[in-house]
Amino acid sequence: MSTYADVILPLPLENQYTYRIPADLESLVVRGSRVIVHFGKKRFYTAIVVDVHDRQPQTDYEVKEIFSILDATPILRRPQLRFWEWIASYYICKLGDVYKAALPSGLKLESETTVTYNPDYEADAPLKPNEQAVLDAFGRNVVKQTVSDLEKKTGLRNIVPVIASLMGKGAVGVNEELKQGFVPKTQTYVRLHPDWATEDRMQEAFDVVKRAKKQEQLLVSFLDLTHALNPVLKQEVSKKELLEKSGQSAAILDGLLKRGILQSYEKEVSRLQTRMCRLEEPHALTDEQQAAYGKILDVFAEKEVCLLHGVTSSGKTEIYIHLIRQVLRSGRQVLYLLPEIAITTQITDRLVKIFGDQLLVYHSKFSDNERVEVWNKLLHGKGPMLVLGVRSSIFLPFSSLGLIIVDEEHETTYKQQDPAPRYHARNAAIILAQMHGGKVLLGSATPSIDSYFNAMTGKFGLVELPVRYGAASPPEMILANIRELKRRKQMKDTLFSPILIEKMRQALESGQQVILFQNRRGFAPMIECKDCGWIPRCQHCDVSMTYHKFHQKLVCHYCGFTVRVPSECPECHSVNIRPLGFGTEKVEEEIALLFPAARVARMDLDTARTRTAYERIIGDFEKQKTDILIGTQMISKGLDFSHVAVVGILNADGLMNYPDFRAHERAFQLMMQVSGRTGRRDKQGVVVLQTSQPDHPLIQMVTQRAYKEMVSWQLAERSMFRYPPYYRLIILVLRSKNPTVLDEQSRQYAERLRRRLGDRVLGPVTPPVSYIQLLHIRKIVMKIEIAASIPQVRDILESVQQEMKQSTEFRQLLVHYDVDPL
Incomplete structure (x- = not known):
């Protein structure tokens, strides 16, 4: 059988x-x-x-x-x-x-199509430009390349038909190969040859090398490091360590290897960097922190989830550390989730001093092989472990999760956008903890309205920590009315209000640091011809292109398409082209003119793409090697700096004026979070908030730190218009190259859904950005009651989709769902 x-x-x-x-x-x-x-x-x-x-x-x-x-x-x-x-x-x-x-x-091993060049091929007639580009991509000594590599080298978007044409002419061949997955890391080690492993034979060995003084010195160093003749103290030594400790060259070692006195061998080693250090006890909790810690334990006795609402610099991390230690001592595992890789750099240093090699770090800036090692250590390791990671860490092979901490739980980066699965790590973590019989602690100074609503209605427990550590005063909030300042010509040629410039000058003169927040990267969001109004737009998306001055390029931040900045307007041939708006790159340029002696760093997606770049920027600022840090929302997420005296929020209006029902909530969170980077320890900091709407209710709530008032204001609106947390949103996204077919099919789709779900279905609607990567986009919005069964809703959606698949035109569409979109 x-x-x-x-x-x-x-x-x-x-x-x-x-x-x-x-x-x-x-x-x-x-x-x-x-x-x-x-x-x-x-x-x-x-x-x-x-x-x-x-x-x-x-x-x-x-x-x-x-x-x-x-x-x-x-x-x-x-x-x-x-x-x-x-x-x-x-x-x-x-x-x-x-x-x-x-x-x-x-x-995940998988086959990958490889294209092999035929060196004997001779063309009978001139090749098409695309065909010649593919053959040119092979170069002189390269005969085999993957399809994806050829796409990158040639820049061709649909290369398969070109390869098929070349195959028909005999110029190339195609086959499938298995991509190699995880490869264990090996390192060369050195040991004593068994024939020389006695004291008598070792004396003979020294007689052999007595005329080669450097080999003799290297042999002495080897014996000191390995205790090779002592079975009790004997230990291994790597080739690298032996050469470093002895001060000898590889050529000297080769001499001992050739004589057969020493042997080299390969050993599998871990890629995970475990820093050996003396473990420390956690800091003692303050009275306020101890009270909050006790309340969290009381909540966990009754509920699965607790929300810790603690103001910035209140010491939430210290409470986390005490909870982690308690759970690890009980023999269970802990997952500590952070929204941004940047924060893991700083917090790892704190955790490793307390938990040592019980700590594992996991995020996308690690290599594939490093991530596999973390996976295997959790899968096969014994004993309790603490994993510090970003959203993808929820998929690791935990055996017994006792606690999941979701720090900065309000952050939108916990939501996976593309590709599927479009999950929210915070919500998924709650389900994961339930499956393990563990608890979840959500922490934030500005909790998401959804989580705070769940705490207010009793679904989650709520613990509040309203006092800063050491009773430090919250920062002074200063409003700068940029509309009025520009009218008075006090901000004619600058991005900075006079009060912000003065506060920055005072901070720098006293040896303090400054953070400037502008949530747009690049030099300017767009450029414009001053004579005819021409604005360059992406060829593949319905958006203007961002100006990056350093590289003299226009970049689409949706698809990555780039072009050189034109020297003249292609419409009217005017050379009068100017940037509109400003990004972090322009802020950096203007700061260099205002404070030429200041040491300036910029942290955005352009400067912090790699793990080492994150670590360098944050490390330099932490060690006061940098005076002014300019950044996007990356700098708002839980970083702890001791010497920041001034925070400048350069464009509050840009945060609020966005067509989304969560825009005001996010703007409040961002401004409060970035404000919390100043005035830590025993000093009061200053926040200068630049806005053209100083009387806007949200701006007033930020200056008064009125979180609960903001929540009440937003909940009233959401209840009226059937938005979360009162309703669950599901968005059906439809994309196609053919806008006519897309409009017709999306209309039919919405009508079929309305027959089953009634007025819960809205649309189809055209989103603000309706054309991305050569695909037109339409959306159908569904507002489903919170009490509704998701499996039943899924059954309805799938049955309607099966009906739509009967149409041949529907096959021209790409369709996906976004549940609980952000």
Whole structure:
């Protein structure tokens, strides 16, 4: 009797697929293990086994065999697949999407199409420009490249037809190869050859090298480091460490290796950097922190989730540390979620001093191989561990989660936007903790209205910490009316109000630091011809292009398309082209003119793309090697700096004036969070808030730090217009190259949904940016009661989608759902 395995593939597929298990693998294939399977004509992928059985599949197609097995033991833990299924069900996506997002790339072997150049090919006639571009991309010594590499080198968006044409001419060949996944890191170590491992033989060894003084010195250093002749104290030494400690060269070591006195060998080592340091006790909690800590424990005795509403600089992190230590001592694991990689850099230094090698860090700036090592350490490791990571950390193979901390829980970066699954890590973490029987602590100085509403209505517990650490005073808030200042010509040629310039000067003269916040990167959001009004727009998206002065480029921040800045207007040939608005790059340029002696750094997506760049910028500012830090919202997220005296919010209006029902909530959160970067410890800081609407209710609430008033104001509006937290939003996004078909199909789709869901369905609507990467976009908005069953709603949506698939024109559309959009 044959045995079969049902598997999940890392593809946007709803169904599981069944494969026959070869007789020689029957005892090895287990639930949760990885296998290599063929899918389609030539492709093969790493699949996850979800069931092993002897049921004959009811199909007319030939059942393929599993190609090979990768794991002798499961790569997943038991609750993980159940968690994946919940993600797929709630966020209305495919289980294959979740699998693709959950596993590090190093654990997903897959075939990749490679193109091989035929060096004997001779063209009978001139090649088309695109065909010649592909052949030119091979270069002199490169005969094999992947399709994705050729796309990058040639810049061609649809390269497959070009390759097919070249194949027909015999210029290239195509085949499938298996991409290599995780590769263990090895390091060269040195040991004593067994033939010389006695004291008598070692004396002979010294006689052999006595004329080679440097080899003799290296041998002495080797014995000092390894105690090679002492079975009790004996230890290993790497080649790198031996050469560093001895001060000798590799050539000297080669001499000892050739003589056969020493041997070299390769050893697998970890990529995870574990800093050895003396462990410290956590700081003692203040009376206010101790009271909050006790209240959190009381909440956890009754509820699964607690919201800690603590003002900036109140010491929430110290409370987290005490909770983490308690859970680790009970033998369970802790997940500490942060919204931004930038914050992990600073907080890792604090946690490693207390938890040592119990701490694991996991985020996207790690290499694939580093992430696989974290995965394997959690999968196979014993003992309690603390994982510090960003949203993708919820997919790690935890065995017993006792606590999940979601710091800065209001941050929008916890929501995955593209590709699927479009999950919210905060909400998913609550489900994950429930599956492990653990607790969740949400922390923020400006909680999301959704979370605060859940706390007000008793779904979550609520603990408040309204006092700053050490009774430090909150920063002084100063409003600068830029409309009035410009009318008086006091801000004619500058981005900064006189009061902000004066406060910055005072701070720099006293050796203090300054943070300037502008939530736009680049030099200017757009450029314009002053004579005819021409504004350059992206060829692939319905947006203006951002001016990046340093590289003299115009960049689309939606698709990445770039062009050189034109020397003249293509419409009227005027050279009178000027930038409109300003971004962080322009702020940096103007600061250099105002304060030429100041050391300035900029932190945005352009300057902090890599892990080392994040660490360098934050480290330099923390060590006061930088005087002024200019940044986007990256600098607002929980960073702790001791010497910041002034924060300048350069354009508050730009935060508020956005067509979204959450715009005022987000603007309040951003301004309050960035304000909290100043006035820490025993000093009162200053926040200068530049706005042309000083009397706007939201601006007044920010200056008065009136969080609860802001919540009440927003809840009243949301209740009236059926928005969260009173209703759940589901947005159906439809995209197509053909706008006519898109309009007709989206209208039909909305009508079919309205027949089933009534006035809960709005649209279709055209979003503010309605054309991205050559695709036109329409949206259908559904407002569903909170009490409604998501599985039932999903059944309705899927049945309507099946009806729509009967139309041949519908196949021209790309469709996805966004549940709880931000």
